[in-house]
Amino acid sequence: MFVKYLNWRDIDSSDDSFFIKNSNDYSSLLNSISTFGLSHPLKLYHQKNRYIIISGYKRFRCLVLLNYSNIPCLVYESELFTENDIMKIALFDNNNREFSEFEKAVLINKMKTYYDPNDAFFKYALEFIVKVSKNEIEYYDKLFNLPLVVLEALHHDKLKQYHLKWLINLNPEEQIFFHHIITSMHFTKSQFHEFVHLIDTICRIWDIPNRMMLFSLSTLKKLINIPVEAEKIAVDDLLRHLKIYAYPILSLAENNMNRMFSEVLKSGIAITYPRYIEGNTIKITIEANSFSDLESKLNHMNSNLFNSSIAKIFHYAKKNFII
Incomplete structure (x- = not known):
């Protein structure tokens, strides 16, 4: 490792190898650097005449905007460091960061390319740096494999974690x-x-x-x-x-079930025997050719039942309607 002052043009920004950033808003960091200067040097590794960022990507973007000509850098020679070593440096340098869901997915995927999941360092980094439990790895694997357009929306904070839990x-x-x-x-x-x-x-x-x-x-x-x-x-x-198309589940007292069925049959709606009766719950399958046909039959059933002798029972069912 050696210290070198580089112009921002000498630093290769095309290969943001270790972390994908979840925000392009560098305003607070930009103000800090322009007022107080750079507090920590960038960490780079040198490979085939390229200086590639290990950590300090956001600082680098700010220095470009400020047109810094001499950027202090700690440079690691790639001949002396394996990719595993470089990954460790990147992880420890970002030890205090809060990673987005997107960054966690990318980071875990990259870690798995460098380390065996049973490796002691992998387990340590997962728990104490990325702050993810072993049981959550499958979730982040699925997240990482989402279609690109969905990942882009996540990257720009248009999707929340509760959206992802369903989408994946x-x-x-x-x-x-x-x-x-x-x-x-x-x-x-x-x-x-x-x-x-x-x-x-x-x-x-x-x-x-x-x-x-x-x-x-x-x-x-x-x-x-x-x-x-x-x-x-x-x-x-x-x-x-x-809700119109949601299946009607009616909670009724057991002694009223048969009366309910006979009244529904009288309404002229074609029904099949319920798939199952569980406790005080009836499930009725209405035969319909389309959703508009279903809507019509549901309205017809409601009208007939409210004019029937069990209107009070059906009113009770509607109050306890479960979708």
Whole structure:
């Protein structure tokens, strides 16, 4: 290792090898360097006439903006250091940093290329530097393998961790599709959880193989194109329309179940025997040719039941409606 003063043009910034930065906002660091100067030198390694950054990427970007001609650098000769050694230097230099979810995924992937997961240093770095448990590695592996367009949204902080926990379990086509919906609809956290619950419930109960099929419906497709100024209305309308197609689960007392079934049959709706009865819960399958047909039959059923002898029972069921 030796100290060398370099012009920023002599430093290779094209290979940001060890960390991908989650922000391009260097304003506070820029102000600090312009006022007080550089407090810590950059760490580089020298390889085939290239000076490559090990740590200090943000400082380097600020020095470029300030047009520094003599940047103090600690330079490691690559002939004396393996990539494992360089990785260790980068990790220890970033020991006090808070990594974004994106950075953690990239960092764990890079660590796995240099170290065996059972290696003592890998375990130490994972727990004390990256601050991730061994049980979370699979989650970050899935995150790292998200489609590029989804990773870009994560990189620019357009996706939150609660979005990712759902997205990583979808297929790549669905990940791209729903990432666009999430970033354009601007759900609150509670709205997003309701959206996911409705989507998954509808697909599971109605045996819909692909969640994207729901959005081929003209009514829902139009909602995605509602102007930006109507974002809140768009989200509320989307959730309201999804609820129409959510499978009705009615919590009733057991002694009223048979009466409920006979009354539904009288309403003229074609139904099949419930898939299962569990405790005080009935699940009714309504045969419908399309979602609009389903909506019509649900409205018809509601009308008939409210005019029937068990209106009070159905009213109780609606109050205890579970989607």
